[in-house]
Amino acid sequence: MPYRDVVSKQVLIWACTAVGARMPVAMAPLALVFLVRERPGGYALGAVVATAYVIGEILGAPVLGMRLRPEHARAQLAVGLATGAAAFAALGGLPDAHPGLLAGFAFVAGAAPAAATGGLRTLLTTLVPERSAAQALSVESVLTAAVWAASPAAVAGLALGVAPGVPLLLAAALMASSVAGLRLLPAAWGVGERADAPLARVLAGAWPVYVTGAAGLTLLGLSELVLPALLEQRGIGVGWSGPLLAGMAVGGGLGGFLHGLRAWPGRLRTHSVLLMTGTAVCTTLAALIPHTAGIALALVVGGMLQSAAMLTRNLALRAALPARTHAAGYSVMYAAAGAGYAATGSLAGALLRVVAPSTAVLAGVGVTLALGALGWWGEVRRAGRSARGAGGAVALAGARPGAEGPAIGGRGDTERCL
Numbered sequence: 001m002p003y004r005d006v007v008s009k010q011v012l013i014w015a016c017t018a019v020g021a022r023m024p025v026a027m028a029p030l031a032l033v034f035l036v037r038e039r040p041g042g043y044a045l046g047a048v049v050a051t052a053y054v055i056g057e058i059l060g061a062p063v064l065g066m067r068l069r070p071e072h073a074r075a076q077l078a079v080g081l082a083t084g085a086a087a088f089a090a091l092g093g094l095p096d097a098h099p100g101l102l103a104g105f106a107f108v109a110g111a112a113p114a115a116a117t118g119g120l121r122t123l124l125t126t127l128v129p130e131r132s133a134a135q136a137l138s139v140e141s142v143l144t145a146a147v148w149a150a151s152p153a154a155v156a157g158l159a160l161g162v163a164p165g166v167p168l169l170l171a172a173a174l175m176a177s178s179v180a181g182l183r184l185l186p187a188a189w190g191v192g193e194r195a196d197a198p199l200a201r202v203l204a205g206a207w208p209v210y211v212t213g214a215a216g217l218t219l220l221g222l223s224e225l226v227l228p229a230l231l232e233q234r235g236i237g238v239g240w241s242g243p244l245l246a247g248m249a250v251g252g253g254l255g256g257f258l259h260g261l262r263a264w265p266g267r268l269r270t271h272s273v274l275l276m277t278g279t280a281v282c283t284t285l286a287a288l289i290p291h292t293a294g295i296a297l298a299l300v301v302g303g304m305l306q307s308a309a310m311l312t313r314n315l316a317l318r319a320a321l322p323a324r325t326h327a328a329g330y331s332v333m334y335a336a337a338g339a340g341y342a343a344t345g346s347l348a349g350a351l352l353r354v355v356a357p358s359t360a361v362l363a364g365v366g367v368t369l370a371l372g373a374l375g376w377w378g379e380v381r382r383a384g385r386s387a388r389g390a391g392g393a394v395a396l397a398g399a400r401p402g403a404e405g406p407a408i409g410g411r412g413d414t415e416r417c418l
Contacts, residue, residue, distance in 0.1 A: 002261050002262065003138075003139070005129050005131070005132035005135065006128055006132055006139050008128075010127045010185070011124070011127055011136070013181060013184045013185060014181075014185060015139075015143055016177075016181055017120065017181030017182060017185065018140070018143060018178075019143065019174070019178075020174045020175060020176075020177040021081060021113065021116045021174075021175060021178040022116075022117070022143075022144065022147050023147050023151060024088055024109075024113075024171035024174055025113075025117075026148045026151035027154065027155050027167055027168075027170070027171050028050070028053050028088075028110070028168075028171065029053065029054070030151070030152055030156070030167075031155045031167035031171065032046055032049045032050045032053060032102075032106060032168075033046030033047070033049075033050060034046070034155060034156070034159035034160075034167065035049070035102075035159075035164045035167075036049060036095070036099075036102070036164075037164070038164070045099055048099070048103060049099070049102050049103050049106045050106070052103040052104075052107045053107065053109060053110040054338060054341075054342055055107065056107040056108065056109065056110025056111035056112075056114070057110040057111065057114050057334075058335050058342065059114075060110060060111030060112065060114030060115070061114040061117070061334045061335035061338070062335045063111075064076075064111070064112075064114055064331070065114070065115040065118050065119075065328045065331020066200070066203070066331070068115050068327050068328060068331070070188050071188045073122075073187065073188050073327065074182050074185065074186070074187040076119075077115065077120070078183075080114070080115055080116060081113045081116055081175050081178050081182070082175075082176065082179050083108065083112035084109050084113035084175050085172045085176040087105045087106075087109035087112065088169070088171045088172035088175060089168075089169060091106060091109065091165070092165035092166065092167070092169035092171070093169065095164055095165045115327070116178075117331065117334045118327040118329070118332075118333075118334060119327045121137070121314070121326075121330050122330065123185055123186060124136050124137075124139075124140060126186060127185075133315070133318065134259075134260055134263070134315060135260040137311055138257060138259050138260025138311060139256075140256075141252070141256025141257075141259075141310070141311055142256045144252075144253075145249050145250065145256060145303075145307065149246050149249035149250055149253070152242060152245070153246075154167065158170065202321060202322065203325065203328060203329055203332055205320070206317055206329060207378060208374075208375045208376070208377075208378030208379040208381075209313055209316050209317045209320060209375070209379070210332060210333055210336040211371055211374055211375035212272055212313055213313040213317075213336055213375075214336040214337055214339060214340030214371060215276060215368045215371035215372040216272075216306055216309045216313065216337070216340075216368075216372075217310075217338075217340045217341045217344075218340045218341065218364060218371065219279050219283050219302070219365070219368050220306055220341070221340070221341035221344035222283060222344050222361055222364040222365070223245075223283060223299060223302065223361075225344065225345050225348050225349075226352070226360055226361050227241045227244060227245065229360075230287060230295075230357040230358060230361065233357045234290050236292050243296075244295060244296055244299055247303070248299040248302065249303060250300070250303070251299070251300035251301065251302070251307070252303040252306060252307035254304055255303065255304030255305060255306070255307035255308045259307070259308040259311050260311075268312045268315055268319070269316065269376055269383075271308075272313060272372075273372060275306075275308050275312065276309045276369075277372075278301075279305040279306045279309060280368055280369055282298045282301050282305065283298070283361060283364075283365055284362060284365055285298040286298035286302065287357075287358040287361035287365075288358060313333065314330070314333070316379070317329050317330065317333055344364055344367075347360075347363070347364060348360050348364060351363055351364075
């Protein structure tokens with residue numbers, strides 16, 4: 001059974017901790033809009049505060065992720081999550097505060113816990129055998145999809161049915177609970193590994209993976225941000241955007257689960273290109289199909305393929321970096337994906353002023369495919385340099401009496417067979 005090694009008490013504790021840490025992230029942008037929508041300039045102010053939150057995430061993830069030390073990981077993650085919980089509590093408890101103060105709290109809420117995604121992902125892979133890393137990341141993908149599917153309904157229900165600040169207070173409570181959950185998980189990972197090169201240089205070497213990771217998120221952002229305008233263009237009720245996006249998130253969870261059912265032949269970079277191209281095709285169809293059912297089907301299948309594509313990116317990054325740097329690498333990937341999402345929003349907003357929503361989607365698909373091609377080229381180039389370096393090492397080893405050949409099953413083999 002592919003998921004046998006992932007079913008354990010420790011993984012269950014990790015899942016509860018991850019929900020506490022990630023549900024606030026999924027809730028935050030919409031919750032911040034609801035928080036201030038009844039104030040003067042409500043929606044515009046909400047967009048500004050939500051943007052401050054996203055900027056905090058984008059800046060905090062690489063800065064704090066690169067400062068995360070494996071031997072002190074749990075303590076550092078706990079401090080970040082506790083600070084984030086306090087910032088969320090301040091937002092929910094002070095809805096009438098000055099806009100600048102709200103933006104400051106939002107920035108801290110986004111930045112302080114931003115390294116948690118990479119840290120928790122690394123912790124998860126330490127809880128299972130090496131052979132089950134792909135299944136563990138698939139479980140994470142399913143969990144993330146469930147969180148993102150449930151968050152919009154929870155925010156809207158609490159903000160409209162109770163009070164605007166309640167979703168943010170719930171976010172604060174959830175994030176605080178994740179701090180308690182961390183105490184039941186391993187305190188460190190990769191202890192004893194030697195750092196052979198500066199961290200920044202090691203992480204920079206994996207730039208093609210970050211580019212393709214950002215490309216994958218641009219399609220998700222494009223679907224979410226342009227969908228209401230696209231539905232209006234087709235004469236479909238804008239209220240359908242919520243159920244359609246929830247269906248896309250459910251498709252993402254299903255895609256993550258199916259990906260983990262077996263080991264897929266071929267190279268990870270090839271998987272990524274095929275899956276990303278399939279997602280682009282689905283997004284294009286969603287932009288062109290005039291009927292609700294067709295749009296829904298395209299988004300669900302696109303969500304499945306996009307989730308699997310992001311899994312291949314996480315596996316490729318894991319194969320490209322030493323274990324000690326995994327959390328920092330995942331954090332940089334998180335920031336790159338966030339930057340891709342934000343760039344897509346800016347592009348879509350600019351294009352919607354001058355072209356139809358369907359045309360804006362097609363332009364975004366073109367940008368995504370260009371980024372994907374750049375990332376694929378970078379991975380091929382990097383693999384070629386690694387192969388030449390390995391060939392030189394083998395030649396030198398063969399020139400020495402009694403030297404042994406290279407061991408089989410290194411990272412290159414891992415990338416081909418996962």
